[in-house]
Amino acid sequence: MQPFAKRISAMSKVIKIKKGKDINLAGVAEKNVAPRTVSSTIAIKPTDFRNLVPKLVVKAGDEVKAGDALFYDKNNPEVMFTSPVSGEVAEVVRGDRRAVLEVRVLADSETSYKKFDVSNASNTKEVLLESGLWPCIVERPFGVVANPSATPKAIHVSCFDTSPLAADISFTLSKEGDAFRKGVEVLKSLTSGKVHLNVDANGQNQDVFTQTPGAVVTQFAGPHPAGLAGVQIHHIDPINKGDVVWTISPQHVVFIGRLFTNGQLDLTETIAVAGSDIKKPQYVETMVGTNVEVLLKDNVSGDNSRIISGNVLTGTSIGANGYLGFFDNVVSAIPEGDEYEFMGWLFPSYARPTISNSMPISKYLKKNFVVNTNFHGEERAFVVSGEYEKVLPMDIYPVHLLKSILAQDLETMENLGIYEVIPEDMALCEFVCTSKIEVQKILGDGLTLMAEEG
């Protein structure tokens, strides 16, 4: 057999991403998998899905099987969101204006599964919708749950993650090759175009992805955000006005593969528990929607940590007993930064990640940073120019796009490429911003406005 690099270069091209920044943080998960740990209650959170308006179909006290619907999408009633476990609906948690935040299910000790008929190839879409795996598919533009009546021009699967403390997907899915291939086969039936597998050019053990028949494999090299589907799509086949492109994570492809192999919903996944406040950062087998308390038990150092479902750039702060998000495969724990720093803007008292040459020690230090949540400054108007461009490897003028959003100028937003980005694509812009502008919030608002009126 030829060496890996040689084999792959024969079958796909390498796209080199030059702009961006890898943020190396302390507490990277070690590559061993702790035994299966799942909490007794599981929660599915409508807030994990952009702009979703949920309609409940259960109330507290109802019994559900794994695969039974908990709620559906008001705007696309056939899109179901289902329970990953069997048991009793314990609680519906509501927030402002009675918006549903979480549906919690108390799991049975023995899971009973709803059976899905997967023998018939013609009803693939219906099975996906009914099983609750349809929401795994994210639609661009706007980054919302895919519209079942749309036909995408392509489906992209980013098979690696470059974000800080990211889980190594080729490691977590190393034994899931069959399910992955099955899942890709299902996805192929949903598009008239191609299914793209975008893999890490420098990654080890990519065979689980590259050995997939019928998919287009493209290699990417470079710093974060090279691993984001948005960046990859931009370099392979950018989204134009009127285009619909779907993205899905490799883990979710595996879920689909499992469903179409044995007819039942199995949302078991291996995730990373990482960060400088984790005593023993490693991988653990668990389930979508688990309470992270069981994962963090006796494993968090310090008493002032921020627990994030997802990575530190795009994740959600959930607290020490919150629930793992639907799309997240990492739980990050970093110290809070609610402390004053004497003259910190001039003499930083500890090294911190930066792209600024004005902090040469921090910038060129080769180490994994212990990073906290301090703002390191105050919000200001846009002053410094050319900064976002250094970390956004797209042919887009980010500041002008954001200004057009602030001005609610729909036509300019469209012209400047709002269809090509979702908030995660510009999370690094937010990180590097000298003026501490809330980039992801502004972009999210712009996308919502565009989706409503555009």
Added chain:
Amino acid sequence: MKFLRNTIDKLKPNFEKGGKLHFLHSTFDGFETFLFVPNHTTKQGAHIRDGIDLKRTMFFVVLALIPCTLFGMWNVGYQHYLALGQEASLMDNLLFGLMKTLPIIIVSYTVGLGIEFAFCQVKGHPINEGFLVSGMLIPLVLPPDISLWMVAIATAFAVVIGKEVFGGTGMNILNPALTARVFLYIAYPVEMAGEIWVSGIKGGAVDAASGATTLGILGAGKEATVDTYNAFMGLIPGSIGETSALMCLLGGVFLIATGIGSWRIMLSTVLGALGMGLILNMVGGNPYYDLPAYQHLIIGGFAFGAVFMATDPVSAAQTNRGKWIYGALIGVLTVLIRVFNPAYPEGIMFAILFMNVMAPLVDNYVIKSNIKRRLSRVKA
């Protein structure tokens, strides 16, 4: 540090809502955040943020100005004693320069920050760092013997009309420091053209010609021999901080190395001036046409303008391609104004202000080409 923090925490309630001194809360905030980076944490979006902030960015520009400032002070003294024909030591020169310069700096900061604080107070905004730099730039582009009331008026004009009416730091169209300079140039032409370029020679103690700057002599149609060494080192009369190309170069290197100043703008400004200078050299004809192109870079305020004024990120072009065009046009225009309109010797000042106004247009065309690319994808 703990004591300082405790003191601030004790004072703080007075400035908070309902406190006796609430009307001064912006000022208090300004000083507090100067001493301590606030304990604010991220609430939404990215949980971690880069260590850089606007305070650091602005302060680094002030650091980059230190060589120009120190040398400028010394040169004020040096020119003074040179004009009087007296021997003077390094300390004599520096001391004389300090005595002349310090009041101008103090007036500039006091007036500027006073107005800035007042505006922030009224609007309920936090104090912005922008004037840290402007307050230093204004004295450095003024002649040493300028009257302090003129400094005060110019600074007030720059802060109010140049910046605050547009909404403060980040919103202005023109570079505030240059606004101050051009205000004086236009509003007080007699005073600015007098014998104030070399300190302490007013009243005819010395021959007037010795107070004239190179550009002034050339502007009068006379042949001027530029002593390249003196012009590069800055041993010539002129504005306080802008005579020395060497010191500007040091500042420029510092700004580029720290990533604070745009190398694209600096480089393209120099290339633009060189290019235009060479073209005029080829045409030839009068002393100004024949001035070697490279000498345009070291006389007048060119180096200072290219390094510190043109690169102001707010008033400059903001797209990378736009920066090249913006800078190059500043260089070209500077030389053009100097040569074709000798009544206005300070070409760089007008060139930068003109391009400040044109920068949004330059960006607009750069962005239009981006939009065109995006639309052409659909057709393809």
